[in-house]
Amino acid sequence: MAREAYITGVGQSEVGVRLPRHPLLLTLDAAKEAIAEAGLTFEQIDGVFSFPGKSHGYLAFSPVGTDEVIEALGIKSKWQMGGLEQPAQLSAIGMAAWAVKEGICRHVLCYRTVYEAGGMADPATYMPARPDTVSGASQWTSPFWATSAACWTAQYAARHVHKYGLTREQLGQIAINGSKNAMLNPNARAITKEELTLDKYMSARMISTPLCLYDCDRFSDASTVVIVSAGDALDEIRCEPIRIAAMSGSVDRYSWDQVEWPAAYDAGPDLWARTDYTAADVDTAQFYDGFAFLPITWLEALGFCGKGEGGRFIEGGTRIARDGELPLNTAGGQLGAGRLHGFGFAHEAVTQLRGKAGARQIPGDPRVAVATSGGGPLAAALLLAKD
Amino acid sequence: MRLPRPRPKLDQENSAFWTGGAEGKLRIVRCGDCGNYTHPPRILCRHCQSENVSAEPVAGTGVIDTFTVNHQPWAKDLPVPYVIARVALDGVPGVYLTTNIVNCPVEAVGFGDPVRVVFEEQDGVFYPLFEKAD
Numbered sequence A: 001m002a003r004e005a006y007i008t009g010v011g012q013s014e015v016g017v018r019l020p021r022h023p024l025l026l027t028l029d030a031a032k033e034a035i036a037e038a039g040l041t042f043e044q045i046d047g048v049f050s051f052p053g054k055s056h057g058y059l060a061f062s063p064v065g066t067d068e069v070i071e072a073l074g075i076k077s078k079w080q081m082g083g084l085e086q087p088a089q090l091s092a093i094g095m096a097a098w099a100v101k102e103g104i105c106r107h108v109l110c111y112r113t114v115y116e117a118g119g120m121a122d123p124a125t126y127m128p129a130r131p132d133t134v135s136g137a138s139q140w141t142s143p144f145w146a147t148s149a150a151c152w153t154a155q156y157a158a159r160h161v162h163k164y165g166l167t168r169e170q171l172g173q174i175a176i177n178g179s180k181n182a183m184l185n186p187n188a189r190a191i192t193k194e195e196l197t198l199d200k201y202m203s204a205r206m207i208s209t210p211l212c213l214y215d216c217d218r219f220s221d222a223s224t225v226v227i228v229s230a231g232d233a234l235d236e237i238r239c240e241p242i243r244i245a246a247m248s249g250s251v252d253r254y255s256w257d258q259v260e261w262p263a264a265y266d267a268g269p270d271l272w273a274r275t276d277y278t279a280a281d282v283d284t285a286q287f288y289d290g291f292a293f294l295p296i297t298w299l300e301a302l303g304f305c306g307k308g309e310g311g312r313f314i315e316g317g318t319r320i321a322r323d324g325e326l327p328l329n330t331a332g333g334q335l336g337a338g339r340l341h342g343f344g345f346a347h348e349a350v351t352q353l354r355g356k357a358g359a360r361q362i363p364g365d366p367r368v369a370v371a372t373s374g375g376g377p378l379a380a381a382l383l384l385a386k387d
Numbered sequence B: 001m002r003l004p005r006p007r008p009k010l011d012q013e014n015s016a017f018w019t020g021g022a023e024g025k026l027r028i029v030r031c032g033d034c035g036n037y038t039h040p041p042r043i044l045c046r047h048c049q050s051e052n053v054s055a056e057p058v059a060g061t062g063v064i065d066t067f068t069v070n071h072q073p074w075a076k077d078l079p080v081p082y083v084i085a086r087v088a089l090d091g092v093p094g095v096y097l098t099t100n101i102v103n104c105p106v107e108a109v110g111f112g113d114p115v116r117v118v119f120e121e122q123d124g125v126f127y128p129l130f131e132k133a134d
């Protein structure tokens, strides 16, 4: 137990589009909820981890730094960490697990705060000056007007279409499933107002083939907090702890165009190499869907189906529905519940394992969930278990 | 009027790539010791860590490895649709370039199509674009 890491509290602020509430206050809202759920106080938090910490170049992407959270919430921290140089969003939770397993921290507050919708409403404060010069990784894509991750992801999706026959009708099931589940998620009301139909999906305008408007998540404003606690600190909490049974990450090259497939295909097998659980044990999957193609890569990478079979796995949507064999993105995912940028998947996995998902709760007594994050060259996965 | 392309900030690593078009050459960093190519360009070989590297001209032909037809105007006045492709360069194993396929309708682009480089110059930067070769 001492060497184990558990998720104890989870919390989420209001999720909206152009929320007037300051992003630091959204972080406070989510933190208060998570701390209360864990049965802790801010005085007991001794670590603050985030992905990616404060993004000074593009403030709306990540407006709140770990130092600000420590300062503003009165936390006495032993360790802080934020930065883009991690294998995708959920790696912040993975790093927190390491910290508690090492005995460096007892209760770590992990958060992801986004303000991309609100930032657009206040460009003077949150938006960078229009970049007419580019450097770093973006110099290999932006000069060709491959400006968005939508274009980069589309290239992988198009290869899947070409090589394995993925169809738009199959791909559409990710967004349709997300919208159905979002309708039952009170935190998704600002994002999804009605169920998406296949007709509406098929007639939507294209963004970057084969990805249409509904295959791309929507900028939103929100904060999600996850508390990670040490196995030998569980006597201090008052909630059902969820064990981080395994975690994996993958970074090959930080080049979207120099790798054959997204990094998920490496992180998937690694996750199973670190646990006795298998894909057959998973009761619900929360797969990063910043773009609808990405859950297909995770389904294949984690062995829920063979490589190239993801389209057929989701066909018709029954397997991934709430009452299907692998309920997927039960809170709506980012397509249905907003671009919470990764942390929403861990939040929902814990909520489902605790049986607290209300109208969208999956049947039975789910005991194992997997949550993933990342696209392109970055991937991170967490396996969560109720022991 | 063409919308100016975002301009790469030239430095020690990338200048040969972005200016090779002045002589009509597509230049990719190659190792003088092991012979392998490194892209994006670096001041060392990513295969054997040798510092004996230089940007050498390559054939400038290749095939379309994957592509997307982009319909979203990501900048004001950006004409759409256009093709973003990943080109696998002939004779340069393991190196791909993200680029645009130009001088043909977007419907004419397909997987495996042979392509050749054409340069578009803008204030001293030569953007390697590709057109169909057959």
Ligand SMILES: [Zn+2]
Residues within 6 Å of the ligand: B031, B032, B033, B034, B035, B036, B045, B046, B047, B048, B049, B050
């Ligand atoms: Zn070498």
